[in-house]
Amino acid sequence: MNPSTTPINSKPLALYSILVLALLSAVAPLATDMYLPGFPLISRDLGASAAQIQMTLTSFLVALAIGQLLIGPLSDRYGRRKPLIIGTSLAIVAGALCIVATDIHTLIALRALQGLGGAAGVVLARAIITDSSADEIASARLFQLMMIIGGLAPVLAPIVGTGIVTFAGWRAIFALIALLSVISLVGVFFLIKESLPQEQRTSGGVTELWTNIRSLAHNRSYVGYTLTTGFTFMVLFSYIASSPFVYQNILGFSPTAYSIAFGINASAMILGGVLSAWLVGTVGPRRLTTYGLAIMQASIILVFICVLAGAGPMIMAPAIFMTVAPIGMVLGNASALAIGQATHNAGTASALLGALQFTLGGIASPLVGLGGKYDALPMALVMVTAGLLALTSFALATPRNETLQTPVKASS
Template sequence: MAPDTRPEPTGTITPALLVTLALLSAVAPFATDLYLPAFPTMVDDLHTSATAVQLTLTAFLLGLAAGQLLFGPLSDRFGRVRPLLVGAAVCVVASATTVFAPTIEVLIGARFAQGVAGAAGMVIGRAIIADLASGKAAARAFSLMMIVGGVAPVIAPLAGGFLVGPIGWRGALAVILGLSTLMLLAVVLVVRETHTEHRRAQLRESRATLGSPLRDLLRRVYLGHAVAFCGAFATMMAYISASPFIYQSMMGLSAGQYGAMFGVNALALLGASALSARLIARVEVRRVAAVGMASIVTATVALLALALSPAPAGWLALPLLVIVGSMGLIFGNTTALALGAAPRAAGMASAVLGALQFGVAAAVSPLVSIAGEDTAVPAAIVMVCTSVLAVTSFAIAGRRDDTAGRRDGSRHTATERPTPRKAVVTLERP
């Protein structure tokens, strides 16, 4: 059996670090959800169309995809902290620009820049956890981070629904500016280097015997779990993009009521994430994720059936609740399984994962309202397709194949990788 290729750990995941990494991952959902209830107002204030306002969300998602491909490899080469500081600082500047944007064109450009810079926190945060943990420990850390960072999708729509009236859409974007500033301060005060120069030198030396770390990204285990995660996230983004129309236009809810319903679904996501963190202590990571996968396929098919039926629109809320809640069993576990399959290039692995995640999300977002505001059929079709993609990729990633295992250099899966010996290393400060 080939030796474990995972580098030595460089510290421990402290509660303060976990909260900080959760904050880094929370900026994106806040920037996505907080101003959604203001879309109709923005059309009038900026003298533009609903399609152009929708592009501010699409541009942000495309920026997140591009930014992760930029900052992930940089963090592998130069360490985690320096690229993270640069990204956090630029995110603050871009966020300030969105607040004072005079035209829809400037707003779209600033949102793209905000996405590129904000991606640093997401991609490097995942890589930091991959530096410090693997297998079940990493899956538990990702699930716990989702509990902390999951407060964002609970608070964001609620706050957006209640704040858009008194402070307007510019005020909602100012809240995002405040969060970006807090993110920068947290990075300066809490985050220490986990991908040290000594560790980077060890990885460079390993190329002679193990080949390029990027080869790990072509393994079935990595690609399968990465695509499974992205398919599930695309299902989630289809729900987020369609939710204002489903809850407000079809169900007739107010902006505040829409925020409340959105928050209930996000609480289901939090509860499932907490359950996942407890279950993986005694249940295989893939089994927990498989339950979530089965749930989203079942619920999306039910959603499509209801959308095609003459049933009242209110019934759509039930499968949507199951879909969102199931993500708590999927996101953290599939992330850990994917990154665990490419431990020598954690930054690049995280970047590819994130780029696929938001690239697919940006592609599906405009499709959900293609037939107008009064039907959920397009959104349901998109969600069925993306959930089937997720389940299929997940099944392929977990297929047992001894020949492929020998070709990969190990018969261990990401969760079965031998636990490396503990190393006590002082974290570097940039």
């Protein structure tokens, strides 16, 4: 971190606080992916078309992005805790009402409110970590720990959702999401203290907000690291959206074998985060991000070659594994580096980062499906492009003499 961005509150977070923040950041991805297996049943029960069902996801994602852009700057002015409590409460009410929705238009509106409220957990968990970190190494370690706990959400949610839909129906998914939000809110009340002191809050209105946004937009390092996380998120969503078709329709995996492969890949991503959290104090977040991006892009290129050559599962599956494994390492470190550039308006910085991630992830999902159920080329093309853009963004963000700089002393 630069001297100008010295953290405002270096009191370390306890493990139980990190667990609460991880859950807060995981609820929105769970609410995004967990109910996807229930689409056919929702369509049947509510008499809705496929396009209308898709709108329940679109309204949630749009509100999630807009909510982050609103809540992040507001938290720089009013503190983290109050917006977090209000937003999570809104998500609970909207989620509970989704359980009893009787028509598709009501469900679409409630999903938008759920996304708007859920945005608070996503954006403010990152801001609180930045507020509470002594330096970028400590921040990167906390981001990695949070991702280890909460990072499984977007990759395991469809599997969990399938089980719930099979045994309890689609409404039970919204009941579980609402329950997780309640647990998060209780955790905030009792375990999360205000991390932004009164004297460090912004006092201006819309003018100051746009001043902060312009300042971040002119910060080359912030923009570069933020784009790095966004394009890496795009790689991850490309994999998530296309994996059922690639593994089962193209590679010939059974549903059980696909679930096992999916779980192995998710575990590898988490283990990458564990390794990164262990090494960041001695290796440094920039070097770890460099290594992670290099492994990811080399593996993506192998995936692309496999697709062109029509390679079988013995080569294709390990290539996908090696693509997913370093993503946890990249996202945790690059996020810490990005928000570490703006510790005095971390809410705004976190909002822009989160909105970009979900926007690029949302773009990736329909793109990888352009080739239909039996063509992996769109997935490979999106991955190659996003991976190259992530590498380029990181190279532009980091001064050449700092790219592989190793910390002199690890933060505890």
